[in-house]
Amino acid sequence: MASVKEIAEHLKKNAPQLANELVDDIAQRFKVDVPKSEIDHAKVIYTEFLGFLGELLPCKEERVPEGLLKWSKDNGEREAANKGKMSDIISRYPDTRIVFTEQISKICLEYGLSPDELVTIITRVNYFLDLSINETVFAFERYTDQLIKRVQEEVNYLSAPVVPIQDGIAILPLIGSIDIDRAALILEKVVPKVTRLKVNCLILDFSGILTIDAAIAKHIFDIHNVLRLIGVETIATGIRPDLAQLVVSGGINLTAITSFATVRQAIDSMK
Template identity: 30%
Template structure:
């Protein structure tokens, strides 16, 4: 029985390029990729065919070593991690990549069926094949998907970090005076980042006054207001006076409705008024 599995494994390995090519051509045909596109991506096609062939070879190796299931799983995990990263970097969607699963199942079993008929294999051998091939393919799908999702999450976190860094641009105007234009919605994470970065940049720029322009903030609720008040209080502790500008009419109505108290905060209609007040204070 082991000799038959060994033979089938060697057959799969020997035919890996042939099977990979069949899968690739069928995949392109079903996806209706034009001849022009196929030619323009010929280099990447060759790489993908090589990836497919290496993947198919893992099944052949697993058949040759049926008692070493854990080794087969470990090799499959390594392939899935490397390929998952590669496919993600190519910009291929996960659901599109996973469509390959059915093609591998069909064409690997097609090759095995051809050999099974030639050798007149017993039902026992067929069940052995099923117990090796199908779980290994499931393992590949699981590990590939996990790697792809992790790569996506990492990229998302990196983009989010970059966005947060760009979302707190304290712009120095004249010595001691800066302006911080806030744009978009405020959530808890961004509010925390706002606190940290504003204090850091205020100290670095040696500010005495900061104009906090919220004309780009569409929604102000109790959470947003509370976070802004905390930023203003923290700035006052390091000697920075804050002036709020750009309160939109609908935001002003919301503030009144919520009963928020701005009596202890300097509020101006626009940047011009804020700069004028700062200039008067500096002249005193």
């Protein structure tokens, strides 16, 4: 009667062929056509996974295999980088588990393993499959979150442009929705830009604001207080009635800053 070690050697030795059979079987179970490029890539992935199984099955201790976790992490990050979908990963898992169970069971029966040995191997295979899918999903989410954060930081950076319009005068157009992170970034980036551009008067234009709350508005108006300390005049334009009411209710003194309805009016006042 064969041993678990012989099954492991069989998996390692025949990994490419078994991977082809597994992927073809899994693909046939899907209700949609899978592109050939994805099938070819999956065969490479499962060849590597079967190699991991061959290494891990003979080990009796329930340790977390670092190599398998790294491999799964790399797969998750690659899927995220290629703009893959989490649903694609999850939806294929049940069929993958079934096919793996069937194929491994078939090999074990061909080698004449006892029912207890068969159950042991199938249990370990499913354990490693679960570890792999969990780490793949976690890595996918981490990578996606980092990507979203990086894109948001770039958007925030680009959304606080100090635009010179004539000697000593610049405008800061505030556009879209402003949250606390963006408000803090605006305050952080604007003051150095104003100093570097030798601006004497900065126009804060609120006409493009979509949403803002009192706490965030206070962060924005803090620009006025900071710039006043370094001798830069601040003018506010485009403050809608609803925004003005919100600002006043937040305890901000609008009379401390010169305001105009439009940027044109602010510029004309300087002539």
